[in-house]
Amino acid sequence: MGSRELKKAGLKATLPRIKILEILGSNDVRHMSAEDVYKALLESGDDVGVATVYRVLTQFEAAGLISRHHFEGGHSVFEMNEGEHHDHILCVKCGRVDEFLDETIEKRQHALAKERGYAMTDHSLYIYGVCAACQKEQ
Amino acid sequence: MGSRELKKAGLKATLPRIKILEILGSNDVRHMSAEDVYKALLESGDDVGVATVYRVLTQFEAAGLISRHHFEGGHSVFEMNEGEHHDHILCVKCGRVDEFLDETIEKRQHALAKERGYAMTDHSLYIYGVCAACQKEQ
DNA sequence: AACCAAATGCAAACAATTCTCATTACGATT
DNA sequence: AATCGTAATGAGAATTGTTTGCATTTGGTT
Numbered sequence: 134m135g136s137r138e139l140k141k142a143g144l145k146a147t148l149p150r151i152k153i154l155e156i157l158g159s160n161d162v163r164h165m166s167a168e169d170v171y172k173a174l175l176e177s178g179d180d181v182g183v184a185t186v187y188r189v190l191t192q193f194e195a196a197g198l199i200s201r202h203h204f205e206g207g208h209s210v211f212e213m214n215e216g217e218h219h220d221h222i223l224c225v226k227c228g229r230v231d232e233f234l235d236e237t238i239e240k241r242q243h244a245l246a247k248e249r250g251y252a253m254t255d256h257s258l259y260i261y262g263v264c265a266a267c268q269k270e271q
Numbered sequence: 272m273g274s275r276e277l278k279k280a281g282l283k284a285t286l287p288r289i290k291i292l293e294i295l296g297s298n299d300v301r302h303m304s305a306e307d308v309y310k311a312l313l314e315s316g317d318d319v320g321v322a323t324v325y326r327v328l329t330q331f332e333a334a335g336l337i338s339r340h341h342f343e344g345g346h347s348v349f350e351m352n353e354g355e356h357h358d359h360i361l362c363v364k365c366g367r368v369d370e371f372l373d374e375t376i377e378k379r380q381h382a383l384a385k386e387r388g389y390a391m392t393d394h395s396l397y398i399y400g401v402c403a404a405c406q407k408e409q
Numbered sequence: 410a411a412c413c414a415a416a417t418g419c420a421a422a423c424a425a426t427t428c429t430c431a432t433t434a435c436g437a438t439t
Numbered sequence: 440a441a442t443c444g445t446a447a448t449g450a451g452a453a454t455t456g457t458t459t460g461c462a463t464t465t466g467g468t469t
Contacts, residue, residue, distance in 0.1 A: 250403030265388030
């Protein structure tokens, strides 16, 4: 049960929150939009409103349970925080998402921020391309 | 006149397009949202509709005249394509935007994409932080 | 079991962007 | 320079993604 994690994060363990945590935790997809989460809830027969989904996702992000990404195309995508920080590489044809972590890049980013007088708080790096599978088919 | 660039890009040289090109070209701001552009048009007394602004910006992007960024917070920001490709570092307090180019990072990105079987088409890197000026004040 | 603040659901409100369609303006052709 | 077909435009309605207001419900504490 996610009840434990929720309390640890200082959040009341309500039904919607537990359900949403379960959905994000079930490693089917990893990257879900608010709407994806909402649909998943409906499919599993849970009667949760869209507003709640958005509110809960925002709280989870603030609590550090999940992170929000802005992939090309606009709307937010959420991902459970587990394991190391990582960046993303996306296929522009099929939407596939892979993750990577590169120490060289991480270090250069900090260095660059420092050089320019910035106290770096965050960063986002997305690489777009055509994945191996999509390159093959015609 | 931007008329020349427009034709070179295979676009009819219409008044709205010329105006928008001028606005983006006037190095006052460099990073403008669609609404910024729309407001600038209104202020200079030009009667251009929002729909046209969005259409034209999308065409300019497709034609490679400008590029679109998704800075944190959501909506698109556009920037004239001139000079080298570069990435961005943004102040989370005042919204200041600086640009940078780092060969090390660029190369690593290509390498990473290749390693994972992707044919890289594009990438976006944003560093967020607090700029020097904002660090000083309180 | 009873209570209160916090959380939820619903619907309305919003913001950014896109679409529809009747009107207008390029620019190619005479 | 006048004509004409097509592509571009403007106005506003329509979508999409997200947020808000408020009456009702629920979790957790007593």
